[in-house]
Amino acid sequence: MRIPQFGLGTFRLKDQAVIDSVKTALEVGYRAIDTAQVYENEAAVGQAIAESGVARQDLFLTTKIWVDNFAEDKFISSLKDSLQKLRTDTVDLTLIHWPAPALGVSIPSVMQLLLEAKQQGLTKKIGISNFNIALTQQAIDSIGVEHIATNQIELSPYLQNRTLVNFLREQNIDVTSYMTLAYGKVLQDPTLVEIAAQHQATTAQVALAWALQNGFAVIPSSTKRENLISNLKAQDLTLSAEEMQLIAQLERNGREVSPEPFAPEWDK
Numbered sequence: 588m589r590i591p592q593f594g595l596g597t598f599r600l601k602d603q604a605v606i607d608s609v610k611t612a613l614e615v616g617y618r619a620i621d622t623a624q625v626y627e628n629e630a631a632v633g634q635a636i637a638e639s640g641v642a643r644q645d646l647f648l649t650t651k652i653w654v655d656n657f658a659e660d661k662f663i664s665s666l667k668d669s670l671q672k673l674r675t676d677t678v679d680l681t682l683i684h685w686p687a688p689a690l691g692v693s694i695p696s697v698m699q700l701l702l703e704a705k706q707q708g709l710t711k712k713i714g715i716s717n718f719n720i721a722l723t724q725q726a727i728d729s730i731g732v733e734h735i736a737t738n739q740i741e742l743s744p745y746l747q748n749r750t751l752v753n754f755l756r757e758q759n760i761d762v763t764s765y766m767t768l769a770y771g772k773v774l775q776d777p778t779l780v781e782i783a784a785q786h787q788a789t790t791a792q793v794a795l796a797w798a799l800q801n802g803f804a805v806i807p808s809s810t811k812r813e814n815l816i817s818n819l820k821a822q823d824l825t826l827s828a829e830e831m832q833l834i835a836q837l838e839r840n841g842r843e844v845s846p847e848p849f850a851p852e853w854d855k
């Protein structure tokens with residue numbers, strides 16, 4: 588994979604909550620962090636990294652450009668602001684947070700700006716988030732598939748996004764699963780609970796191991812030390828083919844995130 592398989596999500600976490608989560612995560616072994624301009628926590632994430640003592644070159648840092656900054660005169664300067672907040676000269680990965688054709692933004696124009704940010708050295712890799720097949724194809728046509736490191740999409744046992752995943756695999760674009768735990772909703776699932784009991788694991792570990800075994804990168808978030816530690820250990824859990832098949836059957840189009848007016852439809 589071009590991007591780390593396991594990272595820390597920071598959506599909804601601000602101020603001291605995100606500082607504590609990031610510092611604890613770094614202390615227990617996380618080395619990739621996912622933030623975004625719209626999370627309004629980049630400065631706190633930057634502070635936490637600085638206070639952690641982990642060297643910048645040992646970290647993989649991702650941010651995402653928000654739709655308000657897609658205009659030509661805002662895009663690059665907004666990323667420079669993000670770098671300043673994160674206390675770094677360059678991030679490892681920058682994503683277009685949401686494609687926004689409904690807001691009149693053309694995919695080729697944002698992709699060109701993103702490529703320019705890479706060429707200026709403001710980000711090592713670039714990618715997309717929340718792009719369905721048609722929009723991903725437009726992104727590929729705009730700048731070439733070789734520049735697109737990942738598509739970060741909602742993907743959990745309840746929303747497996749298989750049609751899009753198959754397309755991304757064909758294109759050799761890494762899949763990042765966000766909300767792998769469906770913000771906690773999959774954790775009471777009887778099938779996952781049963782599989783977890785067989786392995787003396789947690790249900791979160793089973794959901795994360797299922798995603799990892801499918802070849803997806805994951806970025807679960809947590810405010811709790813014990814959850815941060817146990818989630819990371821999902822990398823040591825191996826599910827059988829039969830267990831993977833049982834989880835495949837949990838699909839129920841369980842979409843959690845769909846911001847109006849720009850969220851695209853997922854492919855059927």
Ligand SMILES: NC(=O)c1ccc[n+]([C@@H]2O[C@H](COP(=O)([O-])OP(=O)(O)OC[C@H]3O[C@@H](n4cnc5c(N)ncnc54)[C@H](OP(=O)(O)O)[C@@H]3O)[C@@H](O)[C@H]2O)c1
Nearest residue numbers: 596597598621765766767768769770791807808809810814
């Ligand atoms: N690109 C996008 O548009 C987009 C959209 C949404 C999210 N994301 C990214 O994806 C990341 C993950 O999504 P998310 O944070 O929304 O949801 P998530 O990772 O699916 O779930 C996080 C929730 O699960 C709980 N949790 C985590 N580990 C647990 C465990 N072992 N046992 C029990 N509960 C556990 C956490 O509570 P505790 O704090 O109590 O542990 C938290 O409430 C985000 O933080 C963000 O970085 C990206």
